[in-house]
Amino acid sequence: MVTDGAPAVGGRRRSAGGGHARARAPPAPAPPAPAAPPLASLAAPAPGTEQLAREMHAVKRLVEQMLRQQRQRQGPAAFQGGDMPDKLFDQYLNLLKQEVTEELAEEVVQQVRATLRPEQIEQESVVRHAVLDAVARLIPTDDTAGKLVRSPDGRPRIIALIGPTGVGKTTTVAKLAANFKLKQRQSVGLITLDTYRIAAVDQLRTYAGIIGVPLHVAASAAELGEALRRCAADGCDVVLMDTAGRSQRDDPRLEQLAGYVRTANPHEVHLVLSSTCTQAVLLEAVERFAKVRTDRIIFTKLDEAVSFGVLLNVVRKVNKRLSFVTTGQEVPHHIEPGRPDRLAALMLGERI
Numbered sequence: 001m002v003t004d005g006a007p008a009v010g011g012r013r014r015s016a017g018g019g020h021a022r023a024r025a026p027p028a029p030a031p032p033a034p035a036a037p038p039l040a041s042l043a044a045p046a047p048g049t050e051q052l053a054r055e056m057h058a059v060k061r062l063v064e065q066m067l068r069q070q071r072q073r074q075g076p077a078a079f080q081g082g083d084m085p086d087k088l089f090d091q092y093l094n095l096l097k098q099e100v101t102e103e104l105a106e107e108v109v110q111q112v113r114a115t116l117r118p119e120q121i122e123q124e125s126v127v128r129h130a131v132l133d134a135v136a137r138l139i140p141t142d143d144t145a146g147k148l149v150r151s152p153d154g155r156p157r158i159i160a161l162i163g164p165t166g167v168g169k170t171t172t173v174a175k176l177a178a179n180f181k182l183k184q185r186q187s188v189g190l191i192t193l194d195t196y197r198i199a200a201v202d203q204l205r206t207y208a209g210i211i212g213v214p215l216h217v218a219a220s221a222a223e224l225g226e227a228l229r230r231c232a233a234d235g236c237d238v239v240l241m242d243t244a245g246r247s248q249r250d251d252p253r254l255e256q257l258a259g260y261v262r263t264a265n266p267h268e269v270h271l272v273l274s275s276t277c278t279q280a281v282l283l284e285a286v287e288r289f290a291k292v293r294t295d296r297i298i299f300t301k302l303d304e305a306v307s308f309g310v311l312l313n314v315v316r317k318v319n320k321r322l323s324f325v326t327t328g329q330e331v332p333h334h335i336e337p338g339r340p341d342r343l344a345a346l347m348l349g350e351r352i
Contacts, residue, residue, distance in 0.1 A: 062093070062096070084109070084113075085113075085121045085122060085127075087121065087122060087123070087124050087127040088109055088112060088113060088121060088127055088131075090124075091108075091109065091112075091127060091128060091131045091348070092105055092106075092108075092109045094348060094349065095108060095131075095135075095309060095347065095348075096309075097307075098307045098308055098309035098347050098348075099279070099307040099309040099310050099313070100309035100312055100313065100347065101309075101313050104138065104312060104313065104316065107134075107138075108131060108134045108135055108138070109131070111134045112127065112130040112131055112134055115130060116130055128348065131344075131348065132341065132344045132345060132348060133344075135312065135340075135343075135344035135347055135348075136340035136341045136343075136344040137340070138312060138315075138316060138340075139312060139315055139316075139322060139338075139340040139343055139344070140315065140319065140320070140321045140322065141321055141322045141323070141337070141338045141339065141340055142296055142321040142322065142323040142337070142338065145296075145323040145324055145337040145338060146179065146324070146336070146337040148184050148186070150237075151237075151267060152267075155232060155267075156189065156228075156231055156232055156236040156237060156238060156239045157237060157238045157239070157267055157268075158228070158238075158239045158241065158264055158265070158266035158267050158268075159176070159238065159239070159240050159241065159266060159267065159268045159270065160241040160243065160261060160264060160266040160268070160269045160270070161173055161240070161241065161242060161243060161270050161272050161298070162243050162257060162261070162269060162270070162271055162272065162289060162292055162294070163243075163245065163271055163272035163273060163285070163289070163298075164245055164273075164274075164285050164289075165245030166245060166274070167245070167272045167273060167274040167300055167301075168272065168274065168300040168301060168326065169242055169243065169245065169272045170192075170194065170200050170203055170204055170242055171300075171326075171329060171331065172272060172298060172300060172324070172326055172335065173190065173204065173240050173241075173242040174204065174207035174208075174211070174331045174332070175326065175331050175332050175333075175334070175335040176240055176324070176335070177190055177207070177208070177211055177213055177240055178207075178211050178331060178332030179332055179335065180237075180238045180240075181211055181212065181213055182211070182332060186237040186238050187234070187235055187236045187237045187238070188211075188213045188236060188237070188238050188239075188240065189213060189214055189216070189230075189231035189234065189236035189238070189239045189240070190204060190208050190213055190214065190215045190216065190239075190240050190242070191215075191216045191217075191218055191224065191227045191228070191231070191239060191240070191241045191242070192204050192215065192216075192217055192218070192241075192242040192243075193218050193219075193224065193241065193242065193243045193244055193260055194242055194243060194244040194245070195217060195218075195219045195244070196244045197244070200242075200244075201217055204242060207331060211332075214231075214234065216230060216231070221259060221260060221263045224260055224263050224264060225263055228264060241264060241266065243257060243260065244257075251291075254288065254289070254291050254292060255291065257292050258291055258292045258293070261292055261293055262293075268295060268296055268323075269292070269293050269294050269295055269296070270294075270295075270296045270297065270298045270323055270324070271285075271286065271289055271294045271296070271297050271298070271320070272297075272298045272300060273285060273286075273297060273298070273299055273300070273314070274299075274300050274301050275299045275300065275301050275302050275304070275305040275308075275310075275311055275325075276301050276304045276305060276306070278310070279310045279313055279314065282310065282314045283314060283317060283318075286314065286317075286318045294320065295320065295321070296320060296321050296322070296323040297314075297315065297318070297320045297321070297322050297323065298322075298323055298324045298325070298326070298338075299311055299322065299324075299325045299326075299338070300325070300326040301326065302325050302326065302327045302346070303327045303328050303334075308343065308346045308347045309347055311343065312343070312347060322338035322343075323337070323338055324336065324337055324338055325337075325338050325342075325343075
């Protein structure tokens with residue numbers, strides 16, 4: 001009788017009797033189990049989820065940073081009295097995303113929270129409109145920009161544009177000249193002090209010929225004074241001065257520019273800044289050009305701006321009125337008066 005049907009070693013079968021039996025051979029080792037896939041392969045994200053994970057991590061870090069700062073300062077007034085409503089918190093994050101400083105963003109949401117009723121603050125459209133209004137109130141603008149204004153002293157209205165190199169002063173001068181001449185039907189004279197770049201003089205001369213206005217080139221304070229007298233004798237209503245771009249680190253050239261401005265004694269001096277620059281570069285330019293009398297700011301190249309919150313930060317920091325903005329290279333178009341509601345809308349995501 002065979003026990004359990006087990007085969008004997010060497011092919012013999014083991015008898016049921018008590019006869020001498022050979023020792024059973026040890027069982028063959030079991031084949032190794034297949035290796036488990038590495039954890040990295042199990043956790044490999046589906047296509048497209050890596051970017052989402054990075055964005056979620058960035059948001060988490062931002063929120064954690066805000067909460068830490070809130071605890072350190074015991075929280076600004078906008079965060080006191082309970083959690084910030086979701087709709088308002090979304091707009092707060094939106095302002096920070098546009099690089100509005102934390103202090104200004106908090107000021108905005110504090111004003112909105114104090115203004116809206118509890119049922120209003122749960123409505124996205126109402127909150128957005130209130131944030132737009134609050135941001136707009138932070139932007140000082142020139143009410144006379146783009147309007148027909150007569151000189152108060154009997155001279156032609158003299159408008160000088162100054163600023164660093166490469167910000168678009170010459171193109172902006174041409175746009176302003178075209179608008180004064182074609183839209184307001186005023187007699188316009190152009191003066192350029194940019195004799196360092198022959199191409200700049202040729203460019204403005206081309207624009208002047210197309211628009212139909214005289215151009216005077218001045219290479220010294222004496223020539224500038226003579227050009228101004230000629231514009232007055234010709235009956236010009238407006239005289240636009242284009243100046244050479246100055247590096248904000250070139251102190252002697254800045255002193256020379258300040259001398260030209262004193263000679264011309266313009267009614268308005270507009271500092272032209274490019275919205276493509278970082279906040280640090282813009283503020284450095286403002287600080288350096290403080291040696292030259294300035295009362296207004298023009299932001300150029302809004303169509304190329306990376307973020308619009310920087311513009312709000314700079315305007316608030318220097319406390320100068322915003323006169324014009326440019327949104328492209330086309331002359332005479334792509335220039336408009338600086339409107340607070342327009343810039344506020346851009347900061348909240350509206351397209352140019």
